[in-house]
Amino acid sequence: MVISCQVQILARKTAKIGLSLIHSFKKKASHVLMGCLCSKGAKDHDADATSENRTPSRNSAAASAKTAAGTNDGGSAVLDAKLKENRINSSTLQPDDGEKVVVAFDVRISSGNNAELKGLSGEHVVAGWPAWLANVAPKAVEGWLPRRADSFEKLDKIGQGTYSIVYKARDLETGKIVALKKVRFVNMDPESVRFMAREIHILRRLDHPNVIKLEGIVTSRVSQSLYLVFEYMEHDLAGLVATPGLKLTEPQIKCFVQQLLHGLDHCHKNGVLHRDIKGSNLLIDSNGMLKIADFGLAISYDPNNPQPLTSRVVTLWYRPPELLLGATEYGVAVDMWSTGCIVAELFAGKPIMTGRTEVEQIHKIFKLCGSPMDDYCKKSKVPETAMFKPQQQYRRCVAETFKVFPPSAVVLIDSLLSLEPEARGTASSALQSDFFRTEPLACDPSSLPKLPPSKEYDVRLRQEEARRQRKAALGGRGAESVRPGNENRETNRAVNGAAELKQHTHTSSKSNSEKFNPEDSVPGFRVEPRALQNSAKVPGFGSTWNNMGGYTDHSTVPGRACSSVRVANASSTMRAKGSSHSHIPHLGATDLRNPVDAADQDHPLGRPASSHKKNPEVKDAMNHGRKYRRIHHSGPLMPPGGNIDDMLKEHERHIQDAVRKARRAPRQAEQVDRRT
Ligand SMILES: Nc1ncnc2c1ncn2[C@@H]1O[C@H](COP(=O)(O)OP(=O)(O)OP(=O)(O)O)[C@@H](O)[C@H]1O
Numbered sequence: 001m002v003i004s005c006q007v008q009i010l011a012r013k014t015a016k017i018g019l020s021l022i023h024s025f026k027k028k029a030s031h032v033l034m035g036c037l038c039s040k041g042a043k044d045h046d047a048d049a050t051s052e053n054r055t056p057s058r059n060s061a062a063a064s065a066k067t068a069a070g071t072n073d074g075g076s077a078v079l080d081a082k083l084k085e086n087r088i089n090s091s092t093l094q095p096d097d098g099e100k101v102v103v104a105f106d107v108r109i110s111s112g113n114n115a116e117l118k119g120l121s122g123e124h125v126v127a128g129w130p131a132w133l134a135n136v137a138p139k140a141v142e143g144w145l146p147r148r149a150d151s152f153e154k155l156d157k158i159g160q161g162t163y164s165i166v167y168k169a170r171d172l173e174t175g176k177i178v179a180l181k182k183v184r185f186v187n188m189d190p191e192s193v194r195f196m197a198r199e200i201h202i203l204r205r206l207d208h209p210n211v212i213k214l215e216g217i218v219t220s221r222v223s224q225s226l227y228l229v230f231e232y233m234e235h236d237l238a239g240l241v242a243t244p245g246l247k248l249t250e251p252q253i254k255c256f257v258q259q260l261l262h263g264l265d266h267c268h269k270n271g272v273l274h275r276d277i278k279g280s281n282l283l284i285d286s287n288g289m290l291k292i293a294d295f296g297l298a299i300s301y302d303p304n305n306p307q308p309l310t311s312r313v314v315t316l317w318y319r320p321p322e323l324l325l326g327a328t329e330y331g332v333a334v335d336m337w338s339t340g341c342i343v344a345e346l347f348a349g350k351p352i353m354t355g356r357t358e359v360e361q362i363h364k365i366f367k368l369c370g371s372p373m374d375d376y377c378k379k380s381k382v383p384e385t386a387m388f389k390p391q392q393q394y395r396r397c398v399a400e401t402f403k404v405f406p407p408s409a410v411v412l413i414d415s416l417l418s419l420e421p422e423a424r425g426t427a428s429s430a431l432q433s434d435f436f437r438t439e440p441l442a443c444d445p446s447s448l449p450k451l452p453p454s455k456e457y458d459v460r461l462r463q464e465e466a467r468r469q470r471k472a473a474l475g476g477r478g479a480e481s482v483r484p485g486n487e488n489r490e491t492n493r494a495v496n497g498a499a500e501l502k503q504h505t506h507t508s509s510k511s512n513s514e515k516f517n518p519e520d521s522v523p524g525f526r527v528e529p530r531a532l533q534n535s536a537k538v539p540g541f542g543s544t545w546n547n548m549g550g551y552t553d554h555s556t557v558p559g560r561a562c563s564s565v566r567v568a569n570a571s572s573t574m575r576a577k578g579s580s581h582s583h584i585p586h587l588g589a590t591d592l593r594n595p596v597d598a599a600d601q602d603h604p605l606g607r608p609a610s611s612h613k614k615n616p617e618v619k620d621a622m623n624h625g626r627k628y629r630r631i632h633h634s635g636p637l638m639p640p641g642g643n644i645d646d647m648l649k650e651h652e653r654h655i656q657d658a659v660r661k662a663r664r665a666p667r668q669a670e671q672v673d674r675r676t
Contacts, residue, residue, distance in 0.1 A: 137197025146219040184225040210263030212293040238279030253346045254442035259290035265427035268332045275313040277338035288448030324362045325382040333421030340416025370396030408438040
């Protein structure tokens with residue numbers, strides 16, 4: 001005991017030396033101690049991290065745990081409810097397994113069956129890790145020492161995820177600017193701790209310039225939270241795509257896609273599936289380096305020994321058809337599908353398939369990629385019972401839809417968006433595609449122009465500012481009194497965001513695909529003359545990007561089909577109607593998804609639903625939509641013989657109901673406010 005105390009004091013004073021002492025004292029020199037900020041390569045798989053491999057339901061539970069933890073104040077009741085829902089709602093889940101795993105886990109810790117593990121966690125506690133972490137996930141922190149929260153100075157809140165808040169901070173020891181991802185746990189729930197531990201463990205196994213680097217972990221003794229320390233990244237791809245007036249050139253798109261594929265290749269070759277590739281998880285630093293981030297849903301997998309995995313992963317718009325149809329045996333192809341969506345999104349300037357529910361999402365996929373062939377289930381490992389075929393036969397129209405993109409991009413997108421997973425190829429085969437060999441070639445990341453920080457989070461801030469403005473207007477001051485030019489850029493962007501949001505809300509009685517594409521021949525797309533596109537310039541901003549030296553603007557390259565046209569989005573629609581705003585920011589992924597995703601709010605993964613929590617604008621809509629929560633949930637998407645068109649109409653009606661009620665609620669609240 002005395003020895004242990006002395007060691008503890010030592011460890012606190014000089015942590016690095018302290019841990020070495022502990023280890024030599026305990027004669028456990030199995031790994032080299034590098035200190036908190038540099039340890040790499042904890043190769044052995046954490047039993048916890050791979051437990052999904054044993055049961056598909058555990059990860060679903062974990063995903064729910066992530067969601068529940070994200071509510072922070074929701075407490076364990078939310079978590080319990082989510083876990084329960086998981087078991088009740090999901091057809092792909094085996095009812096008892098989630099429970100069993102949790103129990104088995106508790107038994108393992110408390111019964112002391114695994115003496116070595118227990119010893120390891122004891123060591124970690126002595127080294128300064130909190131017991132709740134050391135006990136639950138000893139391997140995640142193995143070889144590292146915790147940093148103290150007061151060795152960082154928080155500068156700004158820069159992001160918010162389902163279960164985390166991200167801050168920009170200064171490391172007071174080195175002066176370096178970092179990102180601190182604060183993860184709070186609900187009652188130290190082992191399931192959510194373990195979920196986060198999996199993320200840490202996976203991040204520590206990866207080491208690549210295009211994968212975000214976890215630099216350390218900070219524990220806070222006061223709050224029940226952990227901070228993950230990451231290198232700081234100024235932008236994310238979703239934010240860039242949503243930046244008003246910003247149009248990526250072909251070399252820039254190639255540069256980003258190439259980096260994404262290199263990062264993915266590294267993950268896949270190291271047996272890691274990301275399972276949540278989307279723009280807001282692709283971070284970009286001030287040198288144009290793209291890094292894959294948010295490994296919260298990532299999983300270790302062994303292609304030679306496939307295990308059942310949950311199908312409840314990947315954000316809806318980027319989710320491949322086999323997952324929507326409940327496949328539990330899958331591999332790298334799920335990330336390749338998401339990559340295909342991203343590549344097309346970069347050229348289109350907006351997400352390409354924006355389903356509001358899983359049913360609608362699969363329908364959009366079939367409309368674009370064609371109806372599945374008879375042997376689809378077998379080839380894609382989709383359970384026959386979960387399969388449905390749209391009543392109407394759709395022919396594949398990927399090439400036709402994206403014909404305005406450069407031909408080599410179309411070929412790549414066509415292959416990545418194959419219905420059959422096998423046909424999508426791998427990250428390394430995609431890197432060999434003509435897309436990267438055809439002129440104009442990818443530019444160098446370092447030559448990308450410097451941009452002000454742009455994240456999906458900024459888009460959300462704009463929305464919040466918009467709400468504030470609207471409220472102020474109702475209070476008599478009027479949003480119009482804020483003149484662009486009198487405010488800083490952030491506010492100007494917010495004002496424009498307000499207009500867009502308003503417009504979006506007012507016109508949301510129709511889905512975007514209906515709005516933009518009444519003839520519905522090509523899902524969600526309409527090609528517009530460049531004249532309209534050109535009107536969308538941000539004073540002093542878009543021009544910076546477009547005038548960068550040395551870049552090919554493909555509007556000037558003859559034969560580049562994509563140069564002369566642009567896919568329509570809400571902004572251009574508004575401009576076409578003569579909106580007084582010279583540029584209307586295109587809503588980010590979250591924004592478009594939020595107001596209409598009511599039917600998805602109970603998704604066990606909780607990702608689409610989680611975005612509602614982030615956005616108070618639609619929170620009410622979600623509450624009002626609660627009674628619809630059971631409709632058309634995932635699992636078998638259609639009862640045999642069901643009519644997809646009726647179902648979609650029904651969906652639309654429910655969603656519109658929810659949105660209408662949501663719109664009414666704040667007005668009523670404001671009336672009450674004014675009265676009181
Ligand atoms: N290293 C970083 N540098 C700068 N910003 C970051 C960094 N890591 C994350 N962020 C910002 O914080 C946001 C949330 O982070 P992250 O995606 O890791 O959290 P999450 O809780 O898993 O989110 P989600 O629910 O979207 O999956 C990101 O979208 C990004 O904008």
